[in-house]
Amino acid sequence: MEHPILFISVILQSLGMPVPHGPVGDTLLAKLVSPHMTYTWLVMLFLIIVPKLTLGTMSLVPGKGQNFWEVIIGGLEGFMADNMGKEGARMMFPMLATFALYILVANMIGLMPGFMSPTSNLNITVACTLIVFFTTHILGVKFHGIGYVKHFLGPIPWLIPLMLPIELISHFARILSLSIRLFGNIMAKETLLGILFMLAGAYFAPLPILCLGVFVSIVQALVFLLLSILYFSAAMEHAH
Amino acid sequence: MSSNRKDTLRLLAHFSTVGMTVAFSIFIGVGIGYYLDHKVFGGRTSPWLTLIFLGFGVAAAFKNLYDMANRKDL
Numbered sequence: 588m589e590h591p592i593l594f595i596s597v598i599l600q601s602l603g604m605p606v607p608h609g610p611v612g613d614t615l616l617a618k619l620v621s622p623h624m625t626y627t628w629l630v631m632l633f634l635i636i637v638p639k640l641t642l643g644t645m646s647l648v649p650g651k652g653q654n655f656w657e658v659i660i661g662g663l664e665g666f667m668a669d670n671m672g673k674e675g676a677r678m679m680f681p682m683l684a685t686f687a688l689y690i691l692v693a694n695m696i697g698l699m700p701g702f703m704s705p706t707s708n709l710n711i712t713v714a715c716t717l718i719v720f721f722t723t724h725i726l727g728v729k730f731h732g733i734g735y736v737k738h739f740l741g742p743i744p745w746l747i748p749l750m751l752p753i754e755l756i757s758h759f760a761r762i763l764s765l766s767i768r769l770f771g772n773i774m775a776k777e778t779l780l781g782i783l784f785m786l787a788g789a790y791f792a793p794l795p796i797l798c799l800g801v802f803v804s805i806v807q808a809l810v811f812l813l814l815s816i817l818y819f820s821a822a823m824e825h826a827h
Numbered sequence: 828m829s830s831n832r833k834d835t836l837r838l839l840a841h842f843s844t845v846g847m848t849v850a851f852s853i854f855i856g857v858g859i860g861y862y863l864d865h866k867v868f869g870g871r872t873s874p875w876l877t878l879i880f881l882g883f884g885v886a887a888a889f890k891n892l893y894d895m896a897n898r899k900d901l
Binding site for chain 1 (some may be wrong): 837838840841843844845848851852854855856858880883884886887890892
């Protein structure tokens with residue numbers, strides 16, 4: 588298959604940077620300029636600069652830009668408040684909204700030629716998932732103290748030797764399922780688009796997949812957000 | 828979005844994890860068993876811990892299914 592042309596990699600390569608041709612480079616510099624890193628920084632820059640530009644000055648009667656962002660932020664907060672209660676939503680909002688917006692933009696950016704989805708690399712999704720995983724347990728300890736252990740012990744005392752490994756395994760399965768679902772969906776989208784562009788790009792063959800790609804991007808970002816919310820609220824509520 | 832559709836979306840997201848969780852639970856069980864057998868005990872206990880933790884993995888998968896079937900808010 589032909590290698591996709593990623594414009595940041597091309598620019599960096601002409602500047603003399605050792606852009607790796609495989610997924611991950613060898614040296615630290617090669618790791619830093621590998622495509623998923625540079626496109627992550629592009630998405631971060633996008634998410635920092637575009638709201639700054641469109642928001643303008645905040646006013647009581649919102650203009651166009653402020654209205655748009657208020658709808659997005661208000662919708663996200665309402666969505667979270669529905670699923671984990673108002674208090675939890677207010678506490679976890681900065682982190683989860685960051686994840687949702689980042690993953691949404693990172694998924695969508697791969698639909699443009701010359702760009703790549705950072706989330707089509709397993710490293711990025713595992714990083715997101717590990718943050719969610721550790722935050723879940725930190726929240727559990729914060730809300731229940733040492734009694735958080737009860738979440739892992741099951742309801743019946745003499746079944747503890749059986750339940751403890753089972754609960755631990757199902758908690759570790761969350762890391763895998765959360766990260767590999769996002770990675771797999773987005774990687775499939777990217778690969779399919781690449782193959783269709785190569786085979787019949789002149790006849791608009793990738794067009795249906797582009798439409799599906801928008802759908803998949805939104806759904807996967809929502810699913811990641813929703814599952815993080817479910818894990819957080821499960822850690823915050825009492826053991827059954 | 829009406830609350831009915833929102834509920835459908837939430838449940839869809841929740842149930843789309845079922846198949847993956849089953850597969851990954853079993854894989855993680857086998858992985859832990861294999862690690863204990865070959866790295867911690869140096870192959871002396873060779874097939875047994877892998878098999879025992881495979882059992883734990885399958886049990887975890889089914890417990891997940893059972894919990895999901897037992898949910899009160901469906």
